Amino acid sequence: MLEEWGGKRYNSFGVHLRRLFGERVHRVSLDAGFTCPNRDGTLGTGGCIFCDAGGSRAGYVNPKTPVEEQLRSGMEIISKTTGAKKFIAYFQAFSNTYAPPETLETLYYSVQKFPDVVGIAISTRPDLVPDEILDLIEKIAVQKYVWLELGIQTMKEETLRRLNRGHGVQQNIDAIRRAKLRPHINILAHMILGLPDETDTEIIMNARMISELGVHGVKMHHLYVVENTVLANLYREGKAKVYEDVEDYAHIAVRFLENLRPDIIVHRLHGFATSGLIAPSWTSNRFLGTQKIEELLNKYNTYQGKYYNSPHF
Ligand code: SF4
Numbered sequence: 001m002l003e004e005w006g007g008k009r010y011n012s013f014g015v016h017l018r019r020l021f022g023e024r025v026h027r028v029s030l031d032a033g034f035t036c037p038n039r040d041g042t043l044g045t046g047g048c049i050f051c052d053a054g055g056s057r058a059g060y061v062n063p064k065t066p067v068e069e070q071l072r073s074g075m076e077i078i079s080k081t082t083g084a085k086k087f088i089a090y091f092q093a094f095s096n097t098y099a100p101p102e103t104l105e106t107l108y109y110s111v112q113k114f115p116d117v118v119g120i121a122i123s124t125r126p127d128l129v130p131d132e133i134l135d136l137i138e139k140i141a142v143q144k145y146v147w148l149e150l151g152i153q154t155m156k157e158e159t160l161r162r163l164n165r166g167h168g169v170q171q172n173i174d175a176i177r178r179a180k181l182r183p184h185i186n187i188l189a190h191m192i193l194g195l196p197d198e199t200d201t202e203i204i205m206n207a208r209m210i211s212e213l214g215v216h217g218v219k220m221h222h223l224y225v226v227e228n229t230v231l232a233n234l235y236r237e238g239k240a241k242v243y244e245d246v247e248d249y250a251h252i253a254v255r256f257l258e259n260l261r262p263d264i265i266v267h268r269l270h271g272f273a274t275s276g277l278i279a280p281s282w283t284s285n286r287f288l289g290t291q292k293i294e295e296l297l298n299k300y301n302t303y304q305g306k307y308y309n310s311p312h313f
Contacts, residue, residue, distance in 0.1 A: 001262065002303065009255050009297035010304040013217070013267040021118055026084040028074035031063040031093035032107055037128070039094075042165035049230035050163065050192075050223065052276060054224075061093065062157070088119040088145070097124040097133050104133065108140055119145030123190075126150045126175035127167040138182035141302055145186075147217060150175055152189040155209045156202055159195050163232070176213045188217035188267060194243050195223055195250055203252055204259045211261035211308060219267045220256065222249045224283040227276035235279060246282040250292035254302065257293075258312065262305030269293050 006015035008146050017025040037043040047053075060068060075087050089111040097104060102184070111117055122137065129148070140146055152172045154160060160168055179187045189210045193203050207218035210218065223242050224236045234240035253269060259268075268290035297303060307310075 005304075007010055009294070009302065010269075011262060011264060012205060013265050014283045016265050018163050021086055023086060024082065024084050025086045025088060025118060026078045026082060027088045027121065028071055028089040028240060029061050029090050029092045030067050030070050030074070030111075030164070032062045032067050032091055032096060033063060034094040034098050036095045036125070037098065038125075038166045044164065046164060046230065048163050048165055050225070052226050052228045063093065071114060075114070075116060085116060086118045087114075087116055088121055088147075089114075089117050090121045090123070092121075092123050095124045095128050096122045101132050101136050105136055108136070112140075112144060119147070120168070121147040121149055121188075124151070125165075125167060126152060127143055129175050129179065131178065134179055134182055135282060137185055141182070141184035141186075142154065146184070147186045147188050147218070148179055149188040149190060152176075152210065153192045153278055154195055154198065154202075155206050156195075156198060159198055162196055168197040173213060174242075176210075176215060176224070182212050186216045187214075187234070188219060189215045190219045190221065191256075192221045192223055193250065193256060194241075196240055200255065204255055207256045207259040208308075208311065211259070214220045215264060217265040217267050218260065220253060220269050221271040222253075222283070222289070224271055224273055224279070224280060225278040226273055232278055243278050244280045246280070246288055246292050249280075249289060250296050253289075253293045254296045254300070257304045258302055258306045259308060260304055261308055262303075264304075266304065268306070 001166065008015060010097060036047065039045060039047045071089055078084055111120060135146055137146060153165065155169055155172060157169045170290050170291060176187060179185050191206055191210065225231050225242060231240055249270065272286050274284045277283055
């Protein structure tokens with residue numbers, strides 16, 4: 001298995017892409033001007049407690065620029081700095097299925113004319129993937145490499161309520177199950193480790209539950225605090241905690257990986273932010289979290305999926 005994973009102790013997306021496309025492939029983050037029902041008043045106006053007004057937009061993206069221009073300049077910059085020649089167009093900011101199917105069809109197809117774009121990734125909420133939109137994504141996925149990224153975050157109902165997500169566990173399950181009826185769509189779960197009042201056992205159970213639901217990929221995030229969020233107030237009042245020490249996060253991340261299905265592709269091991277960051281400070285280091293997790297995997301001679309078939313809490 002470790003050989004298949006390029007010597008890593010987890011099934012990394014980078015290695016997977018190199019195997020699939022024969023070279024490095026980079027994501028280009030895009031902001032297609034969507035909003036989110038949890039901000040525009042449909043479900044609420046405050047948003048999730050950890051989300052700032054940028055809706056998880058990448059720092060280098062200018063939302064006022066047309067999407068095709070964002071993609072063109074993103075590819076140019078990444079190509080100059082990394083030498084990459086192939087890209088995934090990543091619809092990242094806010095909820096990228098929050099529009100009528102005809103609008104989405106035009107948008108998703110607009111990036112496909114770029115010959116260097118080998119795939120697309122669409123990030124959205126689990127309550128924003130009705131069947132007609134899944135059908136559209138499946139149609140694209142028949143021709144192109146596609147990831148549908150769902151903001152699952154946790155499988156604990158009470159936490160979803162505390163986060164002010166505006167959806168529950170049932171919608172998480174329903175979105176994954178319906179997406180799985182379309183065999184060409186790769187489904188990814190965004191999961192946050194270290195959410196308020198979640199125990200280590202509950203974090204491990206999250207890994208096991210998304211594994212059993214059959215997702216194909218995961219993005220692991222640690223909880224971090226940025227300015228202009230409800231979480232920032234809670235943190236300053238001492239009512240919310242984060243993994244201040246990267247070692248503490250690395251330990252729980254390793255246990256999460258050990259309980260994850262081994263064929264799930266791990267797109268990221270932790271979050272990253274610089275703009276408006278309050279805590280933990282290591283969030284601004286793109287590599288430190290990964291380095292610590294890999295060190296621990298080696299130190300304990302362990303790997304992704306080690307306990308998937310024999311639960312270990
Ligand atoms: S659903 Fe996404 S974009 Fe909307 S408030 Fe929550 S984190 Fe932000």
